[in-house]
Amino acid sequence: MKRAFVMVLDSFGIGASHDAEKFGDKGSDTFGHIAQACAQGLADQGRKGPLDLPNLTALGLVKAAELSTGKIAAGMDSDAEVIGAYASAQELSSGKDTPSGHWEIAGVPVLFDWGYFPEKENSFPESLLALLVEKAQLPGYLGNCHSSGTVILDALGEEHMRSGKPIFYTSADSVFQIACHEETFGLERLYELCEITRKALTEGGYNIGRVIARPFVGDKAGHFERTGNRHDLAVEPPSPTVLAKLKEAGGAVISVGKIADIYAEQGITKKVKATGLDALFDATIREMQQAPNNSIVFTNFVDFDSSWGHRRDVAGYAGGLELFDRRLPELMAEVKEGDILILTADHGCDPTWAGTDHTREHIPVLLYGPSIKPGSLGQRETFADIGQTLAKYFELAPMQYGKALF
Numbered sequence: 001m002k003r004a005f006v007m008v009l010d011s012f013g014i015g016a017s018h019d020a021e022k023f024g025d026k027g028s029d030t031f032g033h034i035a036q037a038c039a040q041g042l043a044d045q046g047r048k049g050p051l052d053l054p055n056l057t058a059l060g061l062v063k064a065a066e067l068s069t070g071k072i073a074a075g076m077d078s079d080a081e082v083i084g085a086y087a088s089a090q091e092l093s094s095g096k097d098t099p100s101g102h103w104e105i106a107g108v109p110v111l112f113d114w115g116y117f118p119e120k121e122n123s124f125p126e127s128l129l130a131l132l133v134e135k136a137q138l139p140g141y142l143g144n145c146h147s148s149g150t151v152i153l154d155a156l157g158e159e160h161m162r163s164g165k166p167i168f169y170t171s172a173d174s175v176f177q178i179a180c181h182e183e184t185f186g187l188e189r190l191y192e193l194c195e196i197t198r199k200a201l202t203e204g205g206y207n208i209g210r211v212i213a214r215p216f217v218g219d220k221a222g223h224f225e226r227t228g229n230r231h232d233l234a235v236e237p238p239s240p241t242v243l244a245k246l247k248e249a250g251g252a253v254i255s256v257g258k259i260a261d262i263y264a265e266q267g268i269t270k271k272v273k274a275t276g277l278d279a280l281f282d283a284t285i286r287e288m289q290q291a292p293n294n295s296i297v298f299t300n301f302v303d304f305d306s307s308w309g310h311r312r313d314v315a316g317y318a319g320g321l322e323l324f325d326r327r328l329p330e331l332m333a334e335v336k337e338g339d340i341l342i343l344t345a346d347h348g349c350d351p352t353w354a355g356t357d358h359t360r361e362h363i364p365v366l367l368y369g370p371s372i373k374p375g376s377l378g379q380r381e382t383f384a385d386i387g388q389t390l391a392k393y394f395e396l397a398p399m400q401y402g403k404a405l406f
C-alpha cells in the first residue's frame with residue numbers, strides 16, 4: 001500500500017529563520033525556548049522537569065533543531081539512536097501564517113503579499129464595517145482592533161451578550177476574526193455573518209486570507225470559553241496543491257481537524273472534525289486504520305498554536321508536546337509496508353516571545369517508515385520539499401516548487 005500520513009504540529013517551529021529579522025522574530029525558537037524553560041524548572045505547571053520527548057527525539061527532532069540553530073536544545077538527548085530521516089526547512093512564502101505554511105507544505109508557496117489590517121485600533125475600514133452592519137443587519141460591532149482572542153472575550157464578552165454586537169478583531173496575520181456567543185448570538189448566525197464578511201472582503205479586493213468564526217460560551221468575564229465550533233473561511237490556494245493532484249488522480253485525501261478549512265476544501269475527499277489533542281489523535285488513528293491505497297491522512301494539531309503558542313503558555317505547550325510524544329508510538333504502529341509518516345509544522349509561535357503572534361521559524365521535517373533510510377536530509381530551502389516528495393511518492397506530475405526529500 002502507498003499511504004502518506006502528514007501530521008502538522010501547528011506552530012512547532014525549531015528556531016528563527018534566516019529572514020526572521022524582517023518579522024521582528026530574530027532569536028525566536030519555539031522548541032528551543034520551551035526546552036530551555038523546562039530544563040530551568042520554569043514550566044512545572046501540570047507537568048515537571050526537563051522536556052521529555054523520547055519518541056520525537058528518536059525520529060530526529062533534536063537533530064533537526066540542531067540543523068536549524070547549530071545547538072542541542074537544553075536538556076535534550078543528542079546521543080539517542082535516530083530511526084527516522086530528519087531535516088530543517090525554511091519558508092519561501094511571504095507570510096508566517098497558517099494557510100501560507102500549509103499550502104507551501106503541499107507544494108504551493110504564497111509568493112504574493114496578503115492584505116493586512118495593520119492599525120492596532122480602528123483596524124477595519126469604515127466602509128467595510130458599514131457594509132457588514134447593513135448586509136448582516138447588525139446593531140453595530142465591538143472590538144475593531146488587534147487582540148488576542150481570549151483577552152478580548154474578557155474585555156468585551158459581557159457587552160457583546162448585552163448588546164448583540166459581534167466582536168471584530170484581527171492580528172498580525174491576514175485575518176478578520178469574529179467572536180460571538182453561541183447561545184445569545186447563535187452559532188448559525190455567526191457562520192452567516194462570516195459568509196457575508198468573506199464575500200465583502202473578496203469582492204472589496206482586500207486580499208485577506210481568512211475570516212474566522214470564533215464562537216464561545218460562558219456567562220461572564222473570566223468564565224468565557226471558545227468552543228470547537230471554530231470555522232475558518234480561507235481563500236483557495238492560488239494553484240493546485242499536491243492534495244488536489246492526488247484527488248484528481250483518483251486518490252483519497254482525508255482531512256482531520258482544520259485541514260479542510262485551511263485548503264478551502266480543495267483536494268479534500270473526506271473530512272473528520274475533532275476538538276483537543278487527544279481527540280485529534282484518536283481520529284487520526286481511526287483514519288489511518290481505514291485509509292485505502294493511494295491516500296493521504298492529513299491532520300492539523302491546532303492546540304499547540306491556539307491553546308498554548310498564542311496564549312504564551314510555555315508549560316501548556318510542553319505538556320502538549322509530551323502528550324503527543326507519549327502517543328506517537330500508536331501512530332508509528334499504523335505505518336505499514338510502503339507507508340510514510342511525516343511530522344512537521346507550519347510556522348513558529350514561540351510561547352516565550354513578546355506579543356501573541358506567530359514567529360518566523362524553520363520547521364522540522366521528520367520522516368518515518370519501513371522504506372525510509374534514517375539520517376539527515378539537511379537544511380531545506382522550502383516547505384514545498386514535502387509536497388514535491390508526496391508528488392514523487394504518488395507518481396504525480398512534479399510540483400513547480402521544491403525538491404523531493406528522497
Ligand SMILES: O=P(O)(O)O[C@H]1O[C@H](CO)[C@@H](O)[C@H]1O
Nearest residue numbers: 147148149150171173175310
Ligand atoms: O488570539 P487568537 O484568537 O487565538 O488568534 C490567533 O489565531 C489566528 C488564526 O490562527 C491568528 O491570526 C491569531 O491571531
Ligand SMILES: [Mn+2]
Nearest residue numbers: 010011098346
Ligand atoms: Mn498555524
Ligand SMILES: [Mn+2]
Nearest residue numbers: 305306310358
Ligand atoms: Mn495561529
